Amino acid sequence: MPLPKKKTSKSRQGRRRTHISMRTPSLVVCPQCRSPRPSHQACPVCGTYRGREVLNVTARAARRAGGSE
Numbered sequence: 001m002p003l004p005k006k007k008t009s010k011s012r013q014g015r016r017r018t019h020i021s022m023r024t025p026s027l028v029v030c031p032q033c034r035s036p037r038p039s040h041q042a043c044p045v046c047g048t049y050r051g052r053e054v055l056n057v058t059a060r061a062a063r064r065a066g067g068s069e
């Protein structure tokens with residue numbers, strides 16, 4: 001089995017991981033209900049995207065509350 005010739009130093013390990021970090025989610029305000037929602041995604045509160053209803057929010061809420069239908 002191939003093995004690395006040298007131990008990876010802490011600084012090299014850190015340099016490799018410079019782009020491994022959490023990012024704040026980009027939120028926009030929903031034009032329908034004015035609540036924050038992730039951009040390019042349907043609003044989880046009112047279930048609309050670009051002024052059109054794409055999610056049945058009441059069914060989702062019932063499923064979440066009641067477990068299995």
Ligand SMILES: [Zn+2]
Nearest residue numbers: 030033043046
């Ligand atoms: Zn909304």
